[in-house]
Amino acid sequence: MPAARDNVVVVGRKSVSDYVLSAILLFNEGKDEIIIKGRGENISKAVDVYNALKARLEDSLELVSVRIDSERVGPRLVSFIEIKVRRVL
Amino acid sequence: MPAARDNVVVVGRKSVSDYVLSAILLFNEGKDEIIIKGRGENISKAVDVYNALKARLEDSLELVSVRIDSERVGPRLVSFIEIKVRRVL
Numbered sequence: 001m002p003a004a005r006d007n008v009v010v011v012g013r014k015s016v017s018d019y020v021l022s023a024i025l026l027f028n029e030g031k032d033e034i035i036i037k038g039r040g041e042n043i044s045k046a047v048d049v050y051n052a053l054k055a056r057l058e059d060s061l062e063l064v065s066v067r068i069d070s071e072r073v074g075p076r077l078v079s080f081i082e083i084k085v086r087r088v089l
Numbered sequence: 090m091p092a093a094r095d096n097v098v099v100v101g102r103k104s105v106s107d108y109v110l111s112a113i114l115l116f117n118e119g120k121d122e123i124i125i126k127g128r129g130e131n132i133s134k135a136v137d138v139y140n141a142l143k144a145r146l147e148d149s150l151e152l153v154s155v156r157i158d159s160e161r162v163g164p165r166l167v168s169f170i171e172i173k174v175r176r177v178l
Contacts, residue, residue, distance in 0.1 A: 038133075040133060041133050042133070043132055043133040043136050044127075044129060044130050044131070044132040044133045044168065047132050047157050047168040047169075047170060048168050050157060050168075051157075051158070051159045051166075051168050063157070066155040066156075066157055067155075068136050068139060068140075068152070068155055068172065069140070070140045077140075079133065079136040079137050079139075079140050080136075081136060081170075083157065
């Protein structure tokens with residue numbers, strides 16, 4: 001398992017707006033790139049967070065990459081998405 | 090709105106296995122590349138379909154690109170994912 005990364009917003013049960021705020025706070029702390037991660041059922045919400053963040057930041061948000069794969073969570077193999085975004089001027 | 094594309098598997102309420110089968114049938118019809126598309130809540134299932142197809146086809150499946158964005162469906166703006174995959178020898 002990789003070390004926890006301090007530029008990742010892990011999407012769970014909170015609202016889309018909460019995660020948009022978390023992402024903006026990470027950018028304001030000086031992170032250039034952040035990753036929006038969702039597993040299983042939260043993959044859809046992770047894409048919602050990306051779209052809401054894009055609507056908020058418009059051209060100052062750049063989509064760097066989208067990774068999809070699966071990983072073990074306990075005994076189960078769970079799908080995930082990692083959406084990497086960059087804040088530009 | 091773009092013309093309907095004949096190489097798209099639109100993921101809805103059916104089971105993951107059903108969409109995996111649809112994808113394999115498209116490949117067997119001779120399509121080189123297909124797109125697995127999911128909107129809203131079905132985005133998560135679209136990634137499940139990709140992972141199940143990958144598990145089935147292993148190295149003969151290549152991930153070409155992942156597109157995320159939103160589109161109007163009636164009055165609502167809905168997130169979507171388009172996962173483009175290619176069958177290789």
